[in-house]
Amino acid sequence: MEHHANLVPWQLVAKSVGAELRFIPIKSDGTLDLVEARKLIDSKTALVAVTHSSNVLGTINPVGELVQLAHKVGARILIDGAQSVPHMPINLRELNPDFYAFSAHKMLGPTGIGVLYGNPEILNDMEPYMTGGEMIREVFLDHATWNSLPHKFEAGTPAIAEAVSLTAAVKYLEAIGMDRIAQYDHHLTMHALEKLSAENDLEIYGPRTQRGAVISFNVPGIHPHDMAALLDREGVAIRAGHHCCQPLMRWLGVQATARASFYLYNTLDDIDALVSAVRSARAILA
Numbered sequence: 080m081e082h083h084a085n086l087v088p089w090q091l092v093a094k095s096v097g098a099e100l101r102f103i104p105i106k107s108d109g110t111l112d113l114v115e116a117r118k119l120i121d122s123k124t125a126l127v128a129v130t131h132s133s134n135v136l137g138t139i140n141p142v143g144e145l146v147q148l149a150h151k152v153g154a155r156i157l158i159d160g161a162q163s164v165p166h167m168p169i170n171l172r173e174l175n176p177d178f179y180a181f182s183a184h185k186m187l188g189p190t191g192i193g194v195l196y197g198n199p200e201i202l203n204d205m206e207p208y209m210t211g212g213e214m215i216r217e218v219f220l221d222h223a224t225w226n227s228l229p230h231k232f233e234a235g236t237p238a239i240a241e242a243v244s245l246t247a248a249v250k251y252l253e254a255i256g257m258d259r260i261a262q263y264d265h266h267l268t269m270h271a272l273e274k275l276s277a278e279n280d281l282e283i284y285g286p287r288t289q290r291g292a293v294i295s296f297n298v299p300g301i302h303p304h305d306m307a308a309l310l311d312r313e314g315v316a317i318r319a320g321h322h323c324c325q326p327l328m329r330w331l332g333v334q335a336t337a338r339a340s341f342y343l344y345n346t347l348d349d350i351d352a353l354v355s356a357v358r359s360a361r362a363i364l365a
């Protein structure tokens with residue numbers, strides 16, 4: 080269920096270091112198969128890379144348990160929090176992952192910037208992967224020494240305007256309260272799930288409980304791009320496509336899905352508008 084962003088990098092790394100990629104299977108309800116995960120994560124595992132919340136299925140993965148499974152065998156774990164950080168409170172001290180990544184543009188912030196948290200002990204042990212201004216302490220003709228964290232990994236002139244905007248977004252979300260946002264998103268998602276499930280012949284992907292604020296669906300015989308175009312005409316913006324999850328599309332047996340997603344600016348009326356626009360699109364395309 081990984082976004083390509085948390086798959087393709089590991090394909091390149093595996094190729095360059097001769098590592099093997101292994102995949103935790105998904106159960107038919109769209110959740111990870113933890114029985115298989117316990118078998119797959121073993122003494123040969125170097126890194127577990129997993130999404131906290133799926134951008135297609137909405138599945139919220141049991142990352143706490145996966146952190147423990149990884150650490151038990153001496154592996155590192157990286158969690159893709161692009162879909163979780165905007166929608167729920169996350170306590171990295173409690174969760175204790177080695178790496179945790181998220182994107183500003185999914186949390187009311189700007190494009191082109193994100194955050195990669197790394198455990199300082201590991202980061203201190205790592206060599207820089209990129210060179211440029213600010214990442215050095217001293218440079219000699221034949222060698223250089225590295226600046227302290229985080230500068231060691233922030234080579235060159237940073238995206239200053241984006242970082243300032245991301246800070247504003249974080250402060251805005253924190254002022255509202257991540258607990259409140261999580262509750263509200265859940266309320267909207269459950270309402271939408273109930274309404275969409277009542278529609279005939281609408282296939283909804285992903286688990287029914289424990290899910291994030293996205294609902295992917297298809298109507299047999301209607302291409303999701305057509306659905307999205309007609310919804311757009313009614314002022315309802317959804318996304319259609321493979322959502323950067325082509326292996327997951329293959330697993331679902333579809334080329335693409337339509338996907339509605341919700342955030343703190345949405346209302347129950349928006350969901351009613353979505354359901355009614357889906358109905359009119361079906362009537363037109365039938």
Ligand SMILES: Cc1ncc(COP(=O)(O)O)c(C=O)c1O
Binds near residue numbers: 193
């Ligand atoms: C789960 C998930 N991971 C990773 C990404 C990639 O984020 P970015 O485009 O900021 O690299 C996205 C969204 O595009 C996502 O939904």
